[in-house]
Amino acid sequence: MILTRTPLVAALGIALFCAPTAQAQLGDIGKKLGLRPPSQLSDQKIASGLKEALHVGSANAVALTGKPDGFFKNDAIKILMPPKLHTVERGLRAAGFGTQVDGFVLSMNRAAERAAPLAKDIFWHAITQMSFDDARRILGGGDTAATEYFRAKTSDSLTTAFRPVVDQAMNDVGTTREYNALLGRARSVPFLHTESLDINAYVVGKALDGLFHVLGEEERKIRKDPAARVTDLLKEVFR
DSSP, rough: OOOOOTTTTIIIIITTSSSSSHHHHHHHHHHHTTOOOOOGOOHHHHHHHHHHHHHHHHHHHHHHHSSTTTTTTOOTTTOOOOOOGHHHHHHHTTTTTHHHHHHHHHHHHHHHHHHHGGGGHHHHHHTTTHHHHHEEEESSTTTTHHHHHHHHHHHHHHHHHHHHHHHHHHHHTTTHHOOOOOHHHHHHHHOOOOOOOOOOHHHHHHHHHHHHHHHHHHHHHHHHHHOOOOOOHHHHHHH
């Protein structure tokens, strides 16, 4: 995934990579990650390459999700009707309100697409806060170790940042209106039970799930696929 151009070079490059023990650790980590042997690259180059990877992956994830149809046309992350409303959805479709249900689903995804760009600065700030122990765990971990690091470190900040944007977007694109209209129609269908739901909180949660899913896919690409190494530094550092 990514370590890019930020203070982590100072933290990793100066304080840590000067020590022989740290160099040995870096070599072991590099082998697991698919880096060129340390003997072929300077410690500074390796640190910069790892940071570059983190930045590229997070930027790609934000770009892929924070655009029209970034959620809606991606079946892996498309926001669907909340599970609590599945019975309502089936009843409304059976009663001839399928078009309205589809419009509501689209509006939820549009709200998530509008919020996604806020993640980039939060991700990049998290990179600057990484310690050597964090980096070692990420680089020696699984294919989505960096994604899990970001999830742990940024979920609260992202939820706080996303909520007002989603609230506004839900109003702007008509999600709240659609939701209230759907519930009103559902109440008019005999024997159809409706449940209360914080629909905005639901969209925020699903937006974060989708963002982290795409982030994980981008991390896997950079770790495994040479075509995903889109800068000269990445091509030089990763083998």
